[in-house]
Amino acid sequence: MKLLDEWPVERPADWEQSVERPMPQEQLERVRTSVRHGRPLGSQRWVDRIARELGLEYTLRPRGRPGKVPIPKPSATKQNR
Numbered sequence: 001m002k003l004l005d006e007w008p009v010e011r012p013a014d015w016e017q018s019v020e021r022p023m024p025q026e027q028l029e030r031v032r033t034s035v036r037h038g039r040p041l042g043s044q045r046w047v048d049r050i051a052r053e054l055g056l057e058y059t060l061r062p063r064g065r066p067g068k069v070p071i072p073k074p075s076a077t078k079q080n081r
Helices: 015-020 025-037 044-054
Strands: none
Touching: none
16 A cells, blocks of 8 residues: 555554454544544543543533423422521
């Protein structure tokens, strides 16, 4: 296989097999979520730091408007005062 450019580090002997090897399901889901939401991919600590530095905190929150917070009903003792 012809590469477009030289490797910046020494090429691993089994790099083609590494690329062809299927990802574990958990890792694949993390990659898909990252791509779908445009969020950084890495350890949680690194993701939090990079998202903050690049202004991408919104990619770490659920999409959409936050749900309504229920208003507590007044208790019976408060109504009788």
